[in-house]
Amino acid sequence: MKEESFVIQFKKGLLNTICKSWKESSLQLIRKHDKNLEKGDFSFPNLSNEKVWGKLEVQTFDLLEISKSSSKIEKIEIVGASSVVFLKRESIFTEFFLKNQNHSSEVETKPSIVNFDSAKPNSSKLTSARADSFHQALKNLNLSQSTIFGISSTDVKFQIDNFPSELVKVGVRVGAVLGKNDKKDEELDLSTYQTKVYEAVKQLDEERCDENEDIKDKEMRLATLTTAIIQFSFLGSNISNPVKIMTSNPNSNFVLYNSARIKKLLSTFDLHVQNKDYPPLPSSDIIEFGSLTEIEEWELLFNFLLPYCDILEECARTLSFHKLVNFLLSLATTYSRYYNRVKTLKDPLPHLVPIVHARIFLIKEVNNVFDDGLRILNLEPLLKM
Secondary structure (H helix, E strand, O other): OOOOOHHHHHHHHHHHHHEOOOOHHHHHHOEEOOOOHHHOOEEEEOOOOHHHHOOOOEOOOOHHHHHHOOOOEEEEEEEOOEEEEEEOHHHHHHHHHHOOOOOOOOOOOOOEEEEHHHOOOOOOHHHHHHHHHHHHHHOOOOOOOOEEEEEEOOOHHHHHHOOOOOOEEEEEEOOOEEOHHHOEOOOOOHHHHHHHHHHHHHHHHOOOOOOOOOHHHHHHHHHHHHHHHHHHHHHOOOOOOOEEOOOOOHHHHHHHHHHHHHHHHHHHHHHHHHOOOOOOOOOOOOOOHHHOOOHHHHHHHHHHHOOHHHHHHHHHHHOOOHHHHHHHHHHHHHHHHHHHHOOOOOOOOOOOHHHHHHHHHHHHHHHHHHHHHHHHOOOOOOOOO
């Protein structure tokens, strides 16, 4: 049975303490915070709110009792019409890292998917290319083995209904790729589009590239950036909605740049260990996670590492990847802010080594999520920018 995420487990535990019984829809009463986390991590309507809680059988109105019911809660404060929950962050960090974390979501058995555009292409070659991009990414999700998924940019209902299969049939219509005047593009094919994107990437790169970079490394890097721009353009919106042709996409560049930035930092740490500047990274049970007190460190765990599995489940439920694309962009934004404000590799003084080790542990997990998210989108990370 699939393990529930931290967020769902916490919400259910809180509701079990507050109510004798509750419905699945009641989970919405407990709101996870994404911003201003210094002001609290979860909140729920005050228990005195008869309109909200009157339909449920509340068994305790005592916030202190509710706080003591969970080892994860530091305190609960009333702020206006809400009760705000503050978590014991050190214990959450410790529990997360002491578990055998494995952020690879590779599926053992590929789902059954048929791309009808392969046999009956759209009049827009780029639209059929988008369907294929979606088809290939969909294979990476943990989808029902009792269902066959049909993908089409034309008449998906007719095609899936008439497809011979005993499995449950689900059709997904892929939105058109739009060109000039917001009309379906019927001029470009994928190869021409790739060339246009590549030329745009190359032109921008010439303004900032390393003149001493090996030519093969440069070509691989430009090719990776090109593929990422196309994938983010194709998959960054709800798959049923149309998308416009883009030859540049700062979002994909930003995600890959910060992923590469992390890899460079981890490589630098390993080099310092080889040179005996730092002691090797110890096991997780020795790490002092209480030293992770910066707000961005908590954001990286609370907003990204803990709910990552929820994002993948949402992709599988909605059969679309736009939330994963947005997730990776938000992760890159938070890490960039952290990188620019907080120095990870401090001087190798004995009293500073524990915080360096804790931060490296955290950043390695962030790197794993970046890699896995990009893998699902069939993208390769960059080793350097």
